[in-house]
Amino acid sequence: MSSETAQSLPAFVIRRGTPADAAALAEFGARTFRETFAADNTAEDMEKHLASAWSPSLQDAELRDPRLDTLLAVDSGGALAGFAQLRDEYAPACVPTRKPVELKRFYVDRPWQGRGLARELMAEVERAARRRGARELWLGVWERNERAQAFYRKCGFERVGTQIFVVGDDPQTDHVMLRKL
Numbered sequence: 001m002s003s004e005t006a007q008s009l010p011a012f013v014i015r016r017g018t019p020a021d022a023a024a025l026a027e028f029g030a031r032t033f034r035e036t037f038a039a040d041n042t043a044e045d046m047e048k049h050l051a052s053a054w055s056p057s058l059q060d061a062e063l064r065d066p067r068l069d070t071l072l073a074v075d076s077g078g079a080l081a082g083f084a085q086l087r088d089e090y091a092p093a094c095v096p097t098r099k100p101v102e103l104k105r106f107y108v109d110r111p112w113q114g115r116g117l118a119r120e121l122m123a124e125v126e127r128a129a130r131r132r133g134a135r136e137l138w139l140g141v142w143e144r145n146e147r148a149q150a151f152y153r154k155c156g157f158e159r160v161g162t163q164i165f166v167v168g169d170d171p172q173t174d175h176v177m178l179r180k181l
């Protein structure tokens with residue numbers, strides 16, 4: 001799981017997260033969420049959401065949870081460049097599946113966007129979902145997050161419905177997207 005530069009040095013590797021990654025993942029997840037969505041949310045909603053979703057103890061629990069897979073893209077200096085989390089648990093009514101696997105989070109740091117890392121991370125996500133026995137993969141993406149929707153369409157996802165995702169006290173509409181594996 002690596003990407004080679006012209007000099008054949010690995011630019012990044014994708015590996016499974018472990019509890020030792022909890023603090024770095026909490027910092028990275030909160031920062032990338034803030035960078036992506038702060039401009040379109042109130043400071044109060046943003047802080048409330050971040051406090052509910054990102055802390056070393058929360059990510060430690062996620063990294064130990066057998067229902068979750070956490071995949072980390074790590075650069076040549078050991079810093080996080082992106083991550084993905086799959087959850088084997090639940091699907092909304094608009095997703096017809098006998099084995100619901102959700103792409104719960106998918107984030108690539110700004111310097112790495114548009115450089116192919118997201119595609120490689122998605123390929124690992126698909127492999128992890130198949131290992132869980134999934135035939136489909138679904139996700140929710142904010143209706144206003146057009147870059148992510150464009151990326152997911154490139155990866156074969158299609159919109160099948162909507163669901164509500166609450167950021168702080170703000171109920172937001174997500175597009176539910178689905179693809180066959």
Ligand SMILES: CC(C)(COP(=O)(O)OP(=O)(O)OC[C@H]1O[C@@H](n2cnc3c(N)ncnc32)[C@H](O)[C@@H]1OP(=O)(O)O)[C@@H](O)C(=O)NCCC(=O)NCCS
Pocket residue numbers: 032036106107108109112113114115116117118119140141142145146147148150151
């Ligand atoms: C979503 C994300 C993983 C996609 O990775 P990426 O490396 O940026 O993806 P790509 O550049 O390969 O693809 C994005 C596509 O959207 C297009 N795009 C860029 N800005 C856009 C915009 N404002 N509106 C519509 N399309 C846009 C790009 O041109 C590109 O399409 P192209 O390859 O046909 O030119 C990454 O941008 C990211 O992590 N964003 C912040 C976090 C986030 O939103 N995560 C998803 C939460 S559901």
